[in-house]
Amino acid sequence: MSQTSQAEPKTDKSTVLSIDALGAERGLAAVVSGMAKSAQKNPDIQYIVHGPEAEMTPLIKRYPSLTGRCDLRDVSDAVSMGEKPSRALRTGKGTSMWNALETVEKGEATVAVYCGNNGDLKSISMLLLSKPPGVDRPAIAVLWPSRNAAGYNVVLDVGADIRADAQDLLKYAIMGAAYARNGLELTRPRVGLLNVGTEDHKGRAELREAAQMIEAAAPNSDFEYVGFVEGSDISGTKVDIIVTDGFAGNIALKTAEGTAALVRDLLQDAFRHTPFSRLGALFAYTSLRRLSKRIDPRRVNGGVFLGLNGTVVKSHGSADGTGISAAIKLAFILAQNGFSEKLAARVASQGTAVQTGPNKEEQEAS
Amino acid sequence: MSQTSQAEPKTDKSTVLSIDALGAERGLAAVVSGMAKSAQKNPDIQYIVHGPEAEMTPLIKRYPSLTGRCDLRDVSDAVSMGEKPSRALRTGKGTSMWNALETVEKGEATVAVYCGNNGDLKSISMLLLSKPPGVDRPAIAVLWPSRNAAGYNVVLDVGADIRADAQDLLKYAIMGAAYARNGLELTRPRVGLLNVGTEDHKGRAELREAAQMIEAAAPNSDFEYVGFVEGSDISGTKVDIIVTDGFAGNIALKTAEGTAALVRDLLQDAFRHTPFSRLGALFAYTSLRRLSKRIDPRRVNGGVFLGLNGTVVKSHGSADGTGISAAIKLAFILAQNGFSEKLAARVASQGTAVQTGPNKEEQEAS
Numbered sequence: 169m170s171q172t173s174q175a176e177p178k179t180d181k182s183t184v185l186s187i188d189a190l191g192a193e194r195g196l197a198a199v200v201s202g203m204a205k206s207a208q209k210n211p212d213i214q215y216i217v218h219g220p221e222a223e224m225t226p227l228i229k230r231y232p233s234l235t236g237r238c239d240l241r242d243v244s245d246a247v248s249m250g251e252k253p254s255r256a257l258r259t260g261k262g263t264s265m266w267n268a269l270e271t272v273e274k275g276e277a278t279v280a281v282y283c284g285n286n287g288d289l290k291s292i293s294m295l296l297l298s299k300p301p302g303v304d305r306p307a308i309a310v311l312w313p314s315r316n317a318a319g320y321n322v323v324l325d326v327g328a329d330i331r332a333d334a335q336d337l338l339k340y341a342i343m344g345a346a347y348a349r350n351g352l353e354l355t356r357p358r359v360g361l362l363n364v365g366t367e368d369h370k371g372r373a374e375l376r377e378a379a380q381m382i383e384a385a386a387p388n389s390d391f392e393y394v395g396f397v398e399g400s401d402i403s404g405t406k407v408d409i410i411v412t413d414g415f416a417g418n419i420a421l422k423t424a425e426g427t428a429a430l431v432r433d434l435l436q437d438a439f440r441h442t443p444f445s446r447l448g449a450l451f452a453y454t455s456l457r458r459l460s461k462r463i464d465p466r467r468v469n470g471g472v473f474l475g476l477n478g479t480v481v482k483s484h485g486s487a488d489g490t491g492i493s494a495a496i497k498l499a500f501i502l503a504q505n506g507f508s509e510k511l512a513a514r515v516a517s518q519g520t521a522v523q524t525g526p527n528k529e530e531q532e533a534s
Numbered sequence: 535m536s537q538t539s540q541a542e543p544k545t546d547k548s549t550v551l552s553i554d555a556l557g558a559e560r561g562l563a564a565v566v567s568g569m570a571k572s573a574q575k576n577p578d579i580q581y582i583v584h585g586p587e588a589e590m591t592p593l594i595k596r597y598p599s600l601t602g603r604c605d606l607r608d609v610s611d612a613v614s615m616g617e618k619p620s621r622a623l624r625t626g627k628g629t630s631m632w633n634a635l636e637t638v639e640k641g642e643a644t645v646a647v648y649c650g651n652n653g654d655l656k657s658i659s660m661l662l663l664s665k666p667p668g669v670d671r672p673a674i675a676v677l678w679p680s681r682n683a684a685g686y687n688v689v690l691d692v693g694a695d696i697r698a699d700a701q702d703l704l705k706y707a708i709m710g711a712a713y714a715r716n717g718l719e720l721t722r723p724r725v726g727l728l729n730v731g732t733e734d735h736k737g738r739a740e741l742r743e744a745a746q747m748i749e750a751a752a753p754n755s756d757f758e759y760v761g762f763v764e765g766s767d768i769s770g771t772k773v774d775i776i777v778t779d780g781f782a783g784n785i786a787l788k789t790a791e792g793t794a795a796l797v798r799d800l801l802q803d804a805f806r807h808t809p810f811s812r813l814g815a816l817f818a819y820t821s822l823r824r825l826s827k828r829i830d831p832r833r834v835n836g837g838v839f840l841g842l843n844g845t846v847v848k849s850h851g852s853a854d855g856t857g858i859s860a861a862i863k864l865a866f867i868l869a870q871n872g873f874s875e876k877l878a879a880r881v882a883s884q885g886t887a888v889q890t891g892p893n894k895e896e897q898e899a900s
Contacts, residue, residue, distance in 0.1 A: 289725040301817030364784040418730040420789040422765025427793040430769040448814040
């Protein structure tokens, strides 16, 4: 771990983010480009960057906004994409991901940003950052474009774990509500449980059990439970937070990304179709750019790993500089808000509140 | 069952469709409007319509295209939306849905069209139309807008059953391939299994087991197995058929509908934003209408219930006249192709082919 000549002493107001530069599918250049974009907009960001020094140094030098703001820690080993989590755990030590998370665990940085594969991040994060009391399964939450006033809904879990029992889904509701209060500034967010229909008898047994538990917990919590919601409600106004397991959540997220990308392509085709439509595109240029920005999955990039002792923002594996910059911006906001501490306190106090409600056995018998 | 004065003897070329007019959320008027649209385009369509005669007769009289082509069967009871399937089964007899399916079972009509809730349709369809040899769980397949040359991919199951084991998923692959050969005219369609990642170790145990079974069946079948696919591949070019259980499939479908609807709304907003963009919209009017038609979920409305002795097309519960007309058009094409008979033959012959491959126990042990 060598401090490069570029690094300068941090200011009092500065917030330190720990970046794993080796995880991204589009390589080091995309990560450094994203860092530069965010650094330019937020003068209080400082970075501890984990990546190969020889390649990183010339990339960082390209951007004046990064001068004196990168503490570069030399590391060349990445956890491979697609490696089994169990193997990643055994071989993870000394990789850029391990070092990036360790920097948060040691308190040198407030939030870590990672751009690769889920499973590996989960295993190593849980080992290094452990889980606060009351959390069995961490979850990845994303901000999802919606018709609500905030412009976004919170969806979790979108892929930290393919399983979730009723107790996990209850914790996701509590954590998601805490995230919505901090990230979307909602005082009493509305929670819905993702299902194949809104009627009470729909879905698997664990979903109906989770519905009872979340409903029982809501009066003692700062959220409202709305009931079962469907896939079409994820981008709607019925709820602010959509709770689901990581299998369904991941499929919903990637399906929405695919749909938005298809529509974007078809829109471009439509505008190229005739001379009139090309002229139309010219007149509507600014409005279309605004729309494109709004539905671009890269712009709302950055899932948050909830349920760890420390905040980890996960960027999309295939994100480019713009996407990585969005993830860094989110990390910066959460770091400044002291989100990790607030969430841990919330889950701990909610855990107590939940225990005053009907217990699991009573609910199963009812 | 009274034959109204409007009905005339069928021609030799005519295809009879059985319509449940009481299932639709938007009421009888939407159903009759959809019937009229399809009747106008396809002179060979004849209807047997199940609904309340007193209300239906004036609605049908509004449309000249329906004159002499509706055999109206008086019925006032509908299976309630949201009724538990078990109750729907006990109380289903004598409802419009029961009668509509019975008309197919008796051979009076070739295909039934229904516009309401899944669970009820499944229970009653399975009772009346039973399952051909080799099928344990029927599935609902939809045509999904995609970048492939055909313009659509096939996705199943999107909600017939929230569960599916490895054997069911294999049958879905076989049935989906048969549907793609008939509906999309593909000689050797490519099949993918929906998962949270493309690596072999991803997902639940039953998914990995299904992957092995589908791969083993492919060489003896007229499809190619591509492997695991993700939500973003549903609208892509990697595969033609996406196989999944009814829980994930239903959530993917409704999420995509919600996303497309959000983008459409935002597009309208973008064009209203400035005088320039309003002018732009004017120039691009025709191209935008074409796009709107392409991404409108109502236009590709009409799932097909696969794995029954008889074809049932399920329209979206909230479809309007345009959507219901799309479902009727699909029913007409399948009826003309003799799809039911072809599919039953395919599953029966594939069942034999599959048994020559490694059996379930051997695969689990490997």
